[in-house]
Amino acid sequence: METFEAVTQEAPKPKTAATSDVPLTGRWFVSMRLLAIAFIVLLLVLWVVAIPFRHTQLASVCPSTNTDLCGDQQPNVATYPQMQAAGISLAFYAAYVSTLEVMSALAFLVVGVIILLNKSNTRIGLFTAVFLITFGVSQTSTDALAAAFPILEGPIGLLPLMGWTFLGIFLCIFPDGRFVPRWTRITVLLWVVVIVLSALPFLPAALFLVLLFGIIVATLVAQIYRYRYVSTAVQKQQTKWVVFATTTAIVGFLALTQLASHFLSQSPNGYGFLIGDTLVYLIQALIPLSIGVAILRSKLWDIDVVIRRTLVYSILTAILALIYFGLIIILQSLSGSFINSTNNLAIVGSTLAIAALFQPLRRRVQAIIDQRFYRRKYDAKRTLEAFSAKLREEVDLNTLSEHLLAVVQETMQPNHVSLWLCKTGSERDQSIEN
Secondary structure, three states: OEEEOOOOOOOOOOOOOOOOOOEOOHHHHHHHHHHHHHHHHHHHHHHHHHHHHHHHHHOOOEOOOOHHHOOOOOOEOOOHHHHHHOOOOHHHHHHHHHHHHHHHHHHHHHHHHHHHHHHOOEHHHHHHHHHHHHHHHHHOOOHHHHHHOHHHHHHHHHHHHHHHHHHHHHHHHOOOOOOOOOOHHHHHHHHHHHHHHHOOOOOOHHHHHHHHHHHHHHHHHHHHHHHHHOOOHHHHHHHHHHHHHHHHHHHHHHHHHHHHHHOOOOOOOOHHHHHHHHHHHHHHOHHHHHHHHHHHOOOOOHHHHHHHHHHHHHHHHHHHHHHHHHHHHHHHHHHHHHHOOOOHHHHHHHHHHHHHHHHHHHHHHHHHHHHHHOHHHHHHHHHHHHHHHHHHHOOOHHHHHHHHHHHHHHHHOOOOOOEEEOOOHHHHHHHHHO
16 A cells, blocks of 8 residues: 655634633522523413413404504404404404414524523523523513503513513624623613613604614624634534524515505404514514524534525526516517517517526526635635646646645645555555565
8 A cells, every 4th residue: 555645734723712602600500590590481481371361362352543552463443344354253363363473482482492401501502592582572462461460561561671682682792602892792781771761752763763773783893893803613604594594584574564565464454464474473483593503503504505595596586587677678669669569579588588598697696606705615616627627637646646635625624634545456466576
């Protein structure tokens, strides 16, 4: 056996203090975990008790047309006749909406409990579990329980404030549980102040939105800094999961809002409202699911494929739509001027052109995205293509071995590379004779 020694390159030592999750040990671990579990149990009991009261609220008609005096999504004297005209009974409406709310809350609660059971020994795991469960309970209409028991109005009213406060803290410490950079502590304090002021009647809505937008921009800057200069490869994938799902949820919610304003109803008066409500809850579920995948670090690397394909097909769809409508307009004007035919010719011609352009455009868009956002994979592909061409021309074994080792080192970047070559039968016989 003959061995060709490969070039060895030691990988840089990974960052430890700044890139690993902050553990909870000793008395901190016991006390913080017990406190978190007690708080979570209290929230779960409150949520379970509120479910029948919420169902009763949805199954009744509010006597006022002022939505502030009615429960969230509760039918009132103005919308109930429209529901009846659409053939929707109060029993069906209450069962459907309450089921949606329960399933939406379960997306937060189940993920939070799973993180608590598996990652409660770390600061980010324990805090994320508390955040998700608090946020999930606060997004459901526990106000029905407060309406039945006015003594609970104060504690229940604090839940949305706590949920949004925990969200701001989560954005500043994700994914390792540290405030990076250090000025994010000030951002959290400002976030808490703005959330508390939002509950007061004298804060103008425009000023609140400006302050909230500024703080969100600050947290975004912090996450970009962390991603570029602090995070490890695994933590970068965690960030990609959460950012991708959150962005998808926000864009989907905005698109759905625009769609609802034109085609669907924003009041509980028919099936259009139920369809829009269902889509909102489905989009919202992306956030806890992505956070759960990121914290538990399950199949993190698949997100690159999802993001890549989403970018490719979104851009491709937009380009093809522009080409399609452009061709229809052009062909319609030509057919009207010269052929004097119907619009069928323009539609057929545009469809055939789109079908012919689909694959070339997809390959081109994918190449541009790989070159711009996935440079390492793009360079690796070009390196392998160059090696394939070299392989067809080169016949010297030693030269090919050197090229092969260089390609593996450049594309995969391992800590150590070795190439082992076995002698053929005739070479072994010749060695024995010698």
